[in-house]
Amino acid sequence: MKGRVAFIPAAHQIEFHEYDVPTAQPGGIVATVTQTNVCGSEVHMWKGEFGRRGIMPGHEMSGHIDSLGAGVKTDWAGVPVKVGDRIAPVYYTVCNRCVNCVTGNHAACTAKGMGMRHPDEPPHFTATFATHYIVKPEQHFYRVPDNVPDSIASSANCAMSQVYWSLDRARLAYGETLLVLGAGGLGLHAMAIAKARGARVIAIDGVELRLREAKRFGADDTIDMSDHAEFEAREKRVRELCNGLPDVVLEVAGVPNAFMDGIRLTRNGGRLIEVGNISPKLTVELAPSLITFKSLEIIGVATYPPHYLKKSLDFLSAHIDRFPYREMCDATFPLSRAAEALDKSERREITRAGLIPERD
Known part of the structure; x- marks a missing residue:
């Protein structure tokens, strides 16, 4: 199975690369991206403020499990998961060993791991402007509550x-x-x-x-x-x-x-x-x-302790009808039109842009 992933080589430029979708590692997951969002970070990337040699955009997403690696039976809150379940992953990993992690401030982890610098580096799908996403064995992820749509769950991580x-x-x-x-x-x-x-x-x-x-x-x-x-x-x-x-x-x-x-x-x-x-x-x-x-x-503040994604999903589930979350993402685009979504976000013409990967 082939998949696509985006790369921003320079300001206001985007390209898409295609690779074979790898199988899930033991302890990991392969997920299909159902929605990813344009966060403020991606706007900074689009403007060329990050990545001297280019950067892979995308970190807010919801998706469903395509395959489970050996040993994966629950999410990081102990909720059972299976193929087809909807999940939201934390987009980085923490070491759980440094001075900040052991005192509870995982957001300031000194060994935090992000995605790759270029999609050519395996496992390729390490950012969410893509059709698929690889959840590593040490990476937190949580099952999305049944009453929270993908369009809403995608913004729980990171905003x-x-x-x-x-x-x-x-x-x-x-x-x-x-x-x-x-x-x-x-x-x-x-x-x-x-x-x-x-x-x-x-x-x-x-x-x-x-x-x-x-x-x-x-x-x-x-x-x-x-x-x-x-x-x-x-x-x-x-x-x-x-x-x-x-x-x-x-x-x-x-x-x-x-x-x-x-x-x-x-x-x-x-x-x-x-x-x-x-x-x-x-x-x-x-x-x-x-x-x-x-x-x-x-x-x-940059990032958050991983369990805050679980807290956010629970908050959304409890307050889904109190606030107009269903309308927060006020514009959606196919992934192939990511440049348009980024341009409109940079000009503040929309509040939150969502990208929907096209399926072959």
Whole structure:
């Protein structure tokens, strides 16, 4: 059986490679991708901010089991699995041995394993802009609850799991106020989780569509950057809504100026979660005294402890009818039109793009 997998060799270019689909290793799985999403990370890849020699895009997916390697009888939560079951895999592996893993912060694993740099490297299917995906023996995966469609389950890894872990790390509590900078996929998931735990939620974005979605996903108030173009105007509006400044700010816009806004918009003694800025080439000038005199706690988050994917899938199952998850992915494309999906995502014309691999 042949399969296809994508590769971004340079900015705004994509190509597809075809290989024989390997058999499942002992302890591993071969899965068919049913949906994969364009996350903010893929937009950065598309813009050429990662991978000097190119990069394999795709890490959010849902799929079904094609073959089980010897010894695989359950997912990593102990739920029995069989061929045909729907699964969501964590897109990296952790060592479970380093100083961070043994103290519970697997997200900061010092030996984290990602996919290959080029699809020519076996087992080829190590990123999800593809028809198939290889789950390695040491790689966490979880069975998707029956009431969670593929279109929703695909965003549990990484968008939802990452912000779920972020809010827990920041200890967002009942009655506190969360300000979310950026109302894309990560921001919307964060708003729903925060609302479900009793927080007040405010969202800032410059795209009308995203602000409308923010209200549907739990935002009590929104601030349109088109109407508040200057920072002083945004700060004034935030202060009016909060009677001061928020307890926690989550930055998921992915631009350096949003990080600076986050520092200035977090209350004294508050917590700023930095998730969106992942490009090493994008920088800001910062006076450290802004952090010192405000007694800020800044929490950087990339990835999450693998069991947070299970927590996210369970949250989706429990809240599937409370929030409009079925509409979060507002545009789908065949995998062959991935370039179009990436372009529209870069221009913020859509909230979340899904890719559906074509079958031969």
